[in-house]
Amino acid sequence: MFREEPETRAQSLGAAALGLLLEQMPDAALCLLDTAGVIEEWHPSAEALLGHIASQVQGQRLETLLPEERRFEAELPRALFEASAQGRGRMEGALMTRTGQRRVCVMDLSPRLDGEDDIAGFIVLVRATGPRRAVDTVAANENLAAAHRLNLTRATDDPAWVGIDLTGRVSGMGEGAASWLGCDVEDTLGRAIEVCIQLRDAASWPIALHRSVRSRRPISVNVAPIDGGEAPLRTARLLPLRTPEGRLNGFTLLVESADVASAPIEPPATSSQRTPLDRASDRAGVLAAAHDLREPLRKMQHNARQLQAAEAPRLTDQGRRQLESLQAAADRMQGMIGGMLRLARIDTGSVEVEPLELDTLIDDVRADLAVLIEEHGATFDISTLGRLTGDAAQLRALFQNLIDNSIRYRRAGTPPRIRIAAESSDDAPAGVRISYADNARGLGSPELAFQPFRKNGSPDHGTGIGLSLCRRICRRHGGDLTVAETGQTGTTFTIELNDIEDEAALDA
Numbered sequence: 488m489f490r491e492e493p494e495t496r497a498q499s500l501g502a503a504a505l506g507l508l509l510e511q512m513p514d515a516a517l518c519l520l521d522t523a524g525v526i527e528e529w530h531p532s533a534e535a536l537l538g539h540i541a542s543q544v545q546g547q548r549l550e551t552l553l554p555e556e557r558r559f560e561a562e563l564p565r566a567l568f569e570a571s572a573q574g575r576g577r578m579e580g581a582l583m584t585r586t587g588q589r590r591v592c593v594m595d596l597s598p599r600l601d602g603e604d605d606i607a608g609f610i611v612l613v614r615a616t617g618p619r620r621a622v623d624t625v626a627a628n629e630n631l632a633a634a635h636r637l638n639l640t641r642a643t644d645d646p647a648w649v650g651i652d653l654t655g656r657v658s659g660m661g662e663g664a665a666s667w668l669g670c671d672v673e674d675t676l677g678r679a680i681e682v683c684i685q686l687r688d689a690a691s692w693p694i695a696l697h698r699s700v701r702s703r704r705p706i707s708v709n710v711a712p713i714d715g716g717e718a719p720l721r722t723a724r725l726l727p728l729r730t731p732e733g734r735l736n737g738f739t740l741l742v743e744s745a746d747v748a749s750a751p752i753e754p755p756a757t758s759s760q761r762t763p764l765d766r767a768s769d770r771a772g773v774l775a776a777a778h779d780l781r782e783p784l785r786k787m788q789h790n791a792r793q794l795q796a797a798e799a800p801r802l803t804d805q806g807r808r809q810l811e812s813l814q815a816a817a818d819r820m821q822g823m824i825g826g827m828l829r830l831a832r833i834d835t836g837s838v839e840v841e842p843l844e845l846d847t848l849i850d851d852v853r854a855d856l857a858v859l860i861e862e863h864g865a866t867f868d869i870s871t872l873g874r875l876t877g878d879a880a881q882l883r884a885l886f887q888n889l890i891d892n893s894i895r896y897r898r899a900g901t902p903p904r905i906r907i908a909a910e911s912s913d914d915a916p917a918g919v920r921i922s923y924a925d926n927a928r929g930l931g932s933p934e935l936a937f938q939p940f941r942k943n944g945s946p947d948h949g950t951g952i953g954l955s956l957c958r959r960i961c962r963r964h965g966g967d968l969t970v971a972e973t974g975q976t977g978t979t980f981t982i983e984l985n986d987i988e989d990e991a992a993l994d995a
Contacts, residue, residue, distance in 0.1 A: 538585030918985030
């Protein structure tokens with residue numbers, strides 16, 4: 488187990504010796520994570536192994552490098568917490584390279600401790616191991632509410648509890664806790680715990696969660712609603728939630744104040760009183776349903792693959808066609824579920840607002856899509872776009888989806904051509920207005936273009952989620968995405984984006 492020392496991180500790691508060692512191990516790489524799994528340092532060995540440039544991945548969660556269908560399974564957070572508790576952890580699975588290929592890897596995790604013996608982050612050693620067969624993940628506890636209550640009934644007859652999943656989001660809540668917070672249970676599901684409850688005696692929620700998995704007994708924390716108000720400061724206990732087999736499933740927060748159970752129940756807030764915390768009601772259901780669907784779908788895909796491998800030679804031609812149709816339908820459903828989650832994550836995911844050079848951001852997107860661009864001979868005409876204060880990851884996703892669509896929905900025999908130019912905007916002085924034009928096939932139904940899962944009569948690619956996601960990102964940045972014109976020779980979009988001062992503005 489590593490401890491943080493006063494000298495610089497490069498000195499503590501013995502950078503020169505480490506670099507020499509990794510040069511002799513071309514299939515190994517190193518990176519440093521913070522307590523929440525965000526990449527703090529991306530060693531040159533990691534760039535050599537996976538291709539991602541440090542400036543593009545530092546500040547992002549390591550989960551973003553997992554294949555899309557694995558990003559929401561909480562495998563990495565679970566491995567980090569187990570490493571925190573045991574002093575060492577391991578995770579096996581694929582990581583995506585910069586060119587979109589999968590590298591099957593083993594990730595060995597070792598905690599770093601600060602001077603207070605708290606977790607300061609993790610060292611991750613990545614080793615490429617070659618292909619292996621996928622294994623079914625262990626199903627999560629199917630009744631989290633009952634599990635949380637069982638976790639805490641020995642402490643009180645009617646616990647005021649909050650369930651926290653492995654990504655730090657609210658997964659369940661008792662009526663007593665909802666009364667104390669002054670919110671509706673269903674409206675709060677899926678929100679980050681730090682958006683709902685503030686800690687008064689710990690540096691952050693990730694540190695508190697790591698303390699709880701390393702402790703042999705529940706830890707005590709002082710908590711208060713994030714919006715203050717009249718609700719008093721409470722003492723709470725935090726402990727891990729595990730399955731009977733010992734698998735970590737999340738955490739339970741027990742609000743222990745003696746008057747919680749007897750506190751008067753406030754009437755639910757009316758629609759005119761709704762706060763950013765309450766506005767998850769239209770998204771929590773999507774997240775819960777999508778997550779619930781993924782497990783039976785994975786089993787169906789796994790069983791179809793097993794049947795294909797073992798029984799296909801004995802099937803009739805009609806049987807093989809039916810099996811292929813089943814696999815194709817399952818793959819389409821997987822894509823639709825992934826699209827639902829991407830849409831919901833735009834609204835519920837954490838953001839990092841910063842000043843951005845849009846021209847640099849577009850260059851990064853083009854670098855990410857370099858293989859696709861080169862393969863189809865796409866050309867660009869881009870004028871100076873200016874600066875914007877916003878979330879870089881979301882804005883990269885905006886332009887990446889638009890460019891990807893323009894190339895994939897190109898006209899036969901016509902190389903893709905994309906023009907991106909800033910427009911004058913007197914009515915939006917705090918932001919930018921951008922014209923995005925391509926020479927692709929155009930939109931068959933512009934009025935339906937932004938509805939999820941509508942593919943405008945083009946069944947050959949995607950799930951129809953891209954433009955809906957792009958509009959959602961623009962509106963999260965105080966603007967909009969509209970179709971200026973479309974036809975057989977291309978489409979022109981108008982992109983409006985406004986400066987965002989902080990995360991609270993994005994939740995408004």
